[in-house]
Structure formats: C-alpha cells, structure tokens
Amino acid sequence: MTIVCEPDVRAARVLAAAIGGEVRAVPALGEVSALLAETGARCAVVLGAGLDFEEALRFTEHLHVDHPAVKVILLRERGSTVETGRASAAGVAAVFDPAAHDQIAHACSVDGLRADGQVFTVFAAKGGCGKTMLATNLAVALRGAGERRVCLLDLDLDHGDVASVLALDTDRTLARLIAGGEVGELLDRGELVTAAPRTGLDCILAPVAPGDAERVRPARIDRLLRALTSRYDAVVVDLPARFSPAVLVALDHAHHHLVVSTPERPALKNLRQTLDILDLLGYSRAARAVLFNRSDLSAAISAADVAAVVRGPIAAHLPSSRDVAASINQGVPLMAAQPAHPVSVAIRRFADRYTPVLPTANIARAT
Numbered sequence: 001m002t003i004v005c006e007p008d009v010r011a012a013r014v015l016a017a018a019i020g021g022e023v024r025a026v027p028a029l030g031e032v033s034a035l036l037a038e039t040g041a042r043c044a045v046v047l048g049a050g051l052d053f054e055e056a057l058r059f060t061e062h063l064h065v066d067h068p069a070v071k072v073i074l075l076r077e078r079g080s081t082v083e084t085g086r087a088s089a090a091g092v093a094a095v096f097d098p099a100a101h102d103q104i105a106h107a108c109s110v111d112g113l114r115a116d117g118q119v120f121t122v123f124a125a126k127g128g129c130g131k132t133m134l135a136t137n138l139a140v141a142l143r144g145a146g147e148r149r150v151c152l153l154d155l156d157l158d159h160g161d162v163a164s165v166l167a168l169d170t171d172r173t174l175a176r177l178i179a180g181g182e183v184g185e186l187l188d189r190g191e192l193v194t195a196a197p198r199t200g201l202d203c204i205l206a207p208v209a210p211g212d213a214e215r216v217r218p219a220r221i222d223r224l225l226r227a228l229t230s231r232y233d234a235v236v237v238d239l240p241a242r243f244s245p246a247v248l249v250a251l252d253h254a255h256h257h258l259v260v261s262t263p264e265r266p267a268l269k270n271l272r273q274t275l276d277i278l279d280l281l282g283y284s285r286a287a288r289a290v291l292f293n294r295s296d297l298s299a300a301i302s303a304a305d306v307a308a309v310v311r312g313p314i315a316a317h318l319p320s321s322r323d324v325a326a327s328i329n330q331g332v333p334l335m336a337a338q339p340a341h342p343v344s345v346a347i348r349r350f351a352d353r354y355t356p357v358l359p360t361a362n363i364a365r366a367t
C-alpha cells in the first residue's frame with residue numbers, strides 16, 4: 001500500500017492515479033501516523049510537495065523510530081542538492097520532482113519496496129574473541145546454496161579485518177560514503193560492494209586510509225543499513241570491540257544481536273558488562289544470542305561460573321581449531337572450504353534457527 005500525504009487535494013488525486021494500486025491519500029502528517037498504526041503494513045509514504053519541508057523531515061525521523069521498514073519518498077519542486085542531502089540524512093529514501101510520475105510510481109511499487117532483510121550484528125566487548133570469524137562464516141551459512149542474498153558489512157571502521165580474512169584487494173570501501181551521493185544509488189552503481197570469491201557474499205569493507213574511519217558519519221551508516229535491508233535477505237555486520245557511534249547505529253537496526261565470548265575470566269567479565277549495557281540501552285533480550293567461541297578451552301571454568309555470568313541460554317558453542325587460522329591465511333572461510341568441519345557444523349546449526357524466518361531470493365523475484 002502507498003500512503004500519499006498532500007494537502008492539495010487535486011495534486012493528491014493526480015499522484016494517486018500515477019502511482020496506481022492501493023493508495024490512501026490524506027491531507028495531514030498526523031493522519032499518516034494514524035493509518036500506519038492501523039494497518040501496520042509495509043508500505044511507502046509519499047510526502048507531497050505541498051508539505052512544509054522541515055516538518056516533513058522531522059516527521060520522517062520520528063516515523064522511522066516506530067516503523068523502520070517504511071519507505072519515505074519526498075516530493076519537492078526544484079529541490080536543491082542541500083535539501084536532498086538533508087532529506088537523505090533524515091531517512092528519506094528518495095526525493096523526486098512531483099511531476100516525475102514514473103519514478104515515483106516505481107519507488108512505491110513492490111519492486112521498489114521488495115525485501116525486508118534481517119540484520120545480524122556480531123559484537124563482543126573484548127577484542128580477539130572471534131567476531132570476524134563468526135561474522136564471515138555465519139554470512140556464508142545464511143546464504144545457503146545461494147537461495148538467500150547476503151551482505152557482509154565491516155563496521156570495524158578503524159581496524160576492519162574482513163578484507164584480509166577474505167583476501168579482498170580493492171579500494172572500494174566505506175570511505176566512498178564520505179563524499180555525498182544517495183547511498184542507494186552508490187550501492188546500485190556498484191561503488192560500495194566487493195564480491196568475495198568462493199563464498200557468494202557481497203562485502204562492504206572498512207576504510208583503509210588513515211583518518212577515513214572518523215569521517216564516515218553515523219547518519220550515512222544508518223542510510224546504508226536501510227538501503228541494504230531492501231536489497232539483501234540478510235546483512236551480517238562485523239563490529240569492533242567497543243560501543244562506537246557506528247556500533248550503536250548498527251545495533252539499532254539489528255533484528256538479531258549476537259554477542260561472542262570465550263570461556264576465560266576477563267572475557268566473561270566483559271561479557272557481563274556488555275549484556276548489562278545492552279539492557280541499559282533498552283535492546284530486547286529476545287533479539288539476543290550469546291555464543292561461546294573456543295568453548296573447549298573452558299577446562300578451568302565451570303559451567304556454573306558461565307551460567308552465573310550469562311543468566312540465560314547459550315545459543316552455540318564453537319570449538320577451537322587450528323584450521324580457523326589456516327582458513328584465514330587461505331582467504332576462504334571454513335564454512336565455504338570445509339562445510340563438514342566441526343566449526344562449520346556448529347555455526348551452521350546456529351544459523352539454521354534463523355533461516356526459516358529469512359526472506360528468500362527477493363532480488364530474483366524483483367528483477
């Protein structure tokens with residue numbers, strides 16, 4: 001369904017006819033909220049050129065708190081680049097001239113809306129726990145035999161390892177977000193994504209040039225995640241070991257918060273702090289999964305000690321293996337090179353709990 005908000009009744013009627021399909025036209029922004037609350041549907045909202053620009057931006061920012069999947073299209077007569085940039089930062093998916101009927105209709109169509117991809121964040125408050133190892137292998141597992149499109153996003157902006165773990169050599173990184181440009185368009189023009197051979201994954205890599213990491217603004221990452229969920233069935237986000245602004249943006253978007261630890265006392269202490277911070281930030285415990293990596297090293301720590309820290313179920317135990325380091329040196333995740341390896345099996349078993357609820361092959365259906 002498309003909701004058109006336009007105070008000028010005639011203009012609203014013209015737009016509704018141009019968009020086609022199920023369209024509800026309302027004259028005021030307040031009525032859009034009421035409609036969304038009533039329908040709860042995945043839909044597009046077209047904010048007409050007759051609305052006040054600042055009000056439209058404020059409305060979009062608030063709307064996405066409760067309805068992150070709703071696509072907002074803003075119409076502006078002779079909109080400036082500055083306005084388009086501000087609209088994009090507020091979460092507007094596209095700005096069109098009100099006369100650009102074909103573009104507006106496409107953006108509101110099922111193709112324009114398509115996927116509702118799920119975001120998985122992989123976090124640990126202690127470095128070296130195995131976040132990157134889990135993120136890369138999980139991404140391969142979620143892809144299955146190719147029935148799902150998966151993007152692996154490296155948000156460890158300062159020290160991202162995805163490029164080296166997958167032996168990717170390119171200057172196409174998140175640094176491309178520093179300059180302007182609509183994020184969806186950058187994606188569609190292939191300026192952000194690098195394909196990882198032997199995995200079928202699309203990867204978005206961390207910046208490499210000194211100083212670039214700080215210049216990738218959180219608002220751009222927010223736009224990127226929005227754009228990715230409409231293009232991929234699953235987005236796996238590898239995070240650094242601290243609650244940076246980029247991490248908070250990713251956690252906000254995530255449907256699944258994976259928290260990794262190893263069974264050692266300092267890691268457990270950090271795990272408890274991480275879980276407490278996630279609670280404090282108000283993230284749902286239902287979205288959370290705690291995984292233990294190198295679980296077989298736990299000889300010195302009792303199951304009771306671990307249970308006292310986690311105070312909940314442990315979603316997976318991943319064994320320790322030298323083959324992990326070997327796979328990193330070869331640039332191919334174990335999941336792709338050795339699917340029957342015990343580490344691969346443990347991660348796939350964990351991934352399998354999500355695959356029934358993931359959308360499949362959205363891109364194939366839409367193109």
Ligand SMILES: Nc1ncnc2c1ncn2[C@@H]1O[C@H](COP(=O)(O)OP(=O)(O)OP(=O)(O)O)[C@@H](O)[C@H]1O
Pocket residue numbers: 124126127128129130131132133134156161240241293294318319320321322324325328343
């Ligand atoms: N299950 C495992 N068995 C053996 N070695 C492992 C295992 N998991 C990870 N490692 C090794 O531990 C090291 C750290 O793993 P990884 O880079 O995935 O951790 P990280 O949490 O992403 O670290 P950082 O905080 O630096 O980003 C790597 O050298 C990897 O080879």
Ligand SMILES: [Mg+2]
Pocket residue numbers: 131132133156161238239
């Ligand atoms: Mg890492």
